[in-house]
Amino acid sequence: MQNEFVCPTLCRGGRGLMVEQVALEDVAARFGTPVYVYSRAALTAAFEAYRHALAGHRALVCCAVKANSNLGVLSVFARLGAGFDIVSVGELARVLAAGGRADHVVFSGVGKSREEMRQALRAGIRCFNVESASELARLNEVAGEEGRKAPVALRVNPNVDPKTHPYISTGLKNNKFGVAFGDAPALYRLAAQQPNLRVCGMACHIGSQMLDAAPVAESARMLLGLVDVLSKEGIRLEHIDLGGGLGIRYQDEHVPAVVQWLEPLLEVFKGRTEELVFEPGRSLTGNAGLLLTRVEYLKLGEEKNFAVVDAAMNDLIRPSLYDGWHQTVEVAASGEPSRAYDVVGPICESGDFLARARSLAVKEGDLLAVLSAGAYGMSMSSNYNSRPRVAEVLVDGKTAHLVRERETVESLYALERVLPL
Numbered sequence: 001m002q003n004e005f006v007c008p009t010l011c012r013g014g015r016g017l018m019v020e021q022v023a024l025e026d027v028a029a030r031f032g033t034p035v036y037v038y039s040r041a042a043l044t045a046a047f048e049a050y051r052h053a054l055a056g057h058r059a060l061v062c063c064a065v066k067a068n069s070n071l072g073v074l075s076v077f078a079r080l081g082a083g084f085d086i087v088s089v090g091e092l093a094r095v096l097a098a099g100g101r102a103d104h105v106v107f108s109g110v111g112k113s114r115e116e117m118r119q120a121l122r123a124g125i126r127c128f129n130v131e132s133a134s135e136l137a138r139l140n141e142v143a144g145e146e147g148r149k150a151p152v153a154l155r156v157n158p159n160v161d162p163k164t165h166p167y168i169s170t171g172l173k174n175n176k177f178g179v180a181f182g183d184a185p186a187l188y189r190l191a192a193q194q195p196n197l198r199v200c201g202m203a204c205h206i207g208s209q210m211l212d213a214a215p216v217a218e219s220a221r222m223l224l225g226l227v228d229v230l231s232k233e234g235i236r237l238e239h240i241d242l243g244g245g246l247g248i249r250y251q252d253e254h255v256p257a258v259v260q261w262l263e264p265l266l267e268v269f270k271g272r273t274e275e276l277v278f279e280p281g282r283s284l285t286g287n288a289g290l291l292l293t294r295v296e297y298l299k300l301g302e303e304k305n306f307a308v309v310d311a312a313m314n315d316l317i318r319p320s321l322y323d324g325w326h327q328t329v330e331v332a333a334s335g336e337p338s339r340a341y342d343v344v345g346p347i348c349e350s351g352d353f354l355a356r357a358r359s360l361a362v363k364e365g366d367l368l369a370v371l372s373a374g375a376y377g378m379s380m381s382s383n384y385n386s387r388p389r390v391a392e393v394l395v396d397g398k399t400a401h402l403v404r405e406r407e408t409v410e411s412l413y414a415l416e417r418v419l420p421l
């Protein structure tokens, strides 16, 4: 039976919505609202779907830390033997603190500082995904200073259209990521001549929330063509990193299962010996998390009804930023009539909404769950309007673990100083 909800471990019980065996009402009573709630079983199932689909291939699945960087969440993946895709040494520190292995870490991003390179080299990460000629030169220098050889892959831009939202498409010519496909051979030759670099792979990441495997399979084909050209010149690459990007169901999107999504791609890799690396973010954590919020006020109007809740755009910015749509549901039956509501937060911006034009049966004080919020939710949150960041809870069977305390107001300005005069 297809679950009524996008999250596989969410269900309706006698006491309203439950994540695994924990009632959301109890989570709210114990930890307050707003609060992010994740499911260990859902995180595990999402990771295992990759492992299962890749059985029989040499492969490393590196969770994209930027999608959800909570230590509790990362520790679930670390225990499953995952690798991690980082974009800063802050994320590297999180991975290590969560029990992740440095030699399973790939480092992406266009702006790595010298200090970041140094720290990543000392930690012994698996690979730097280099995005420009200048970065290659800098990495060679820093590795020389450290007396180490830096493992590198070039992030190549296959210029394939992932057919997704323009803010989250990254593999086209006109954006800041990666090196142009045509420039890659010369850059590989240059890299191979540097004394402090060890060329080990090739990477790409073309977009996010992709629902169609064809653009990734096409990118893989192009990358392998390049790999073969380089191999004839004696530059042998050990792994191909195809990035992340598999979408999730937010609304009624038809999302292929991981095994289906990977099928055309694995077809391209038939008979190849390179290790496969993936960097999924959203597809691992997105539907394993929700944002639990309480209705503060109902404002019924002639044109529109508003449900003013205690969560806001600073907690979950996807609706405001990307027009992200999140299924928003009542935690318990209220007996109220259904009305169309915009679900909005207390922030002083008209763009502060979590959901618009939703049919909800709620009264003031009721709980709402904003689903599919496990990726790019908390990790993109801010303190705008001096709002403390919310708590995070990881449910494991019957137990709800607090994996991040709610911030205090004092902590928000603890680093600030009043002028002495």
Ligand SMILES: *Cc1c(COP(=O)(O)O)cnc(C)c1O
Residues within 6 Å of the ligand: 064, 066, 067, 085, 108, 109, 205, 207, 208, 209, 243, 244, 245, 246, 279, 280, 281, 282, 283, 375
């Ligand atoms: C954001 C990002 C990912 C993860 O993307 P998802 O769409 O969340 O799977 C992977 N690799 C790189 C380089 C990224 O920037």
